[in-house]
Amino acid sequence: MIILASKSPRREEICRLIGLEFEIIPAKNECDIDLTVAPEEAIRKVAEAKAQEVFRAHSKDIVIGADTAVYACGEFLGKPKSEQEAFQMLKKLSGKTHQVFTGVSIILENQKVSFCEKADVEFSELTDSEILEYIASKDPMDKAGAYGIQGKGAKFVQRINGDFYTVMGLPCARLYNELKAFDVF
């Protein structure tokens, strides 16, 4: 069996897109990001910790863990805890290019692969009223960096350099190709 150790509906959608058959058993522990290492390594380690946690209870299965982080002006932006924090985050992203990192870890009994993909995301210059209107839609509140590239936040993203699905939460092509080594495809 393949287990997706994430409760993100976007990751579920991406796994269906590549034709995966899987069950969802989310990791429960919150993992702190290790700020002493490079962002790629830090996010890869969080993905590994999530996959490991679920693998410990399902050691006969293939477990996929993932973590996505928005990195702007030298700091990670998590999910906003309030509308005020969402506003501050979107102000920070406005008119600039930031990075999105998605770490992925795939674990089977005798096999493991972990990686982290990066995408650059260029935001339009946003007015305060555009930000407030977007926050009123509730779309930002459950998303790292306070926006979703596949939803109402799409109109703010001028261009990306990387895999769109890395920004959405799971690098689709890389995951598909890595899973071949696990005889999934």
Place this chain on the structure above:
Amino acid sequence: MIILASKSPRREEICRLIGLEFEIIPAKNECDIDLTVAPEEAIRKVAEAKAQEVFRAHSKDIVIGADTAVYACGEFLGKPKSEQEAFQMLKKLSGKTHQVFTGVSIILENQKVSFCEKADVEFSELTDSEILEYIASKDPMDKAGAYGIQGKGAKFVQRINGDFYTVMGLPCARLYNELKAFDVF
């Protein structure tokens, strides 16, 4: 009233994403691509012709026309006419970077803006059996270049440089920003 002069369900979805209220009245004429000019200009002109055609019958409205083309190894790839042609197109895209151009034209009685956005799309190396399986899903058959980045074709796209929605058929952020000049937002 705002009219989207396209019957593409993907363009309809993108217009809804930016919160547009509109009706769909597709252009009927097939426009040839002018091969004597640069790709950007050629595709912008097709978008203009589509918008103009619908605008002639709806001259009190704002009409949005669009055209998307896949450009690989110096030639445009249209929608495949057969599964065999889809196979040839996907073989051509495999393991290489190609360009997607989406032209957009917005026409109102005394105002017009037309532009063309470009995105680079990097494909994974595909095996013949992957291509055949993808063709069997029917996903490629109604799409320029024989793939859809938002559907089952996603797993073949390693990275893009540009707006994801340009590849999907309508550059979301640019359209949203240009429509501000038409007092739509």
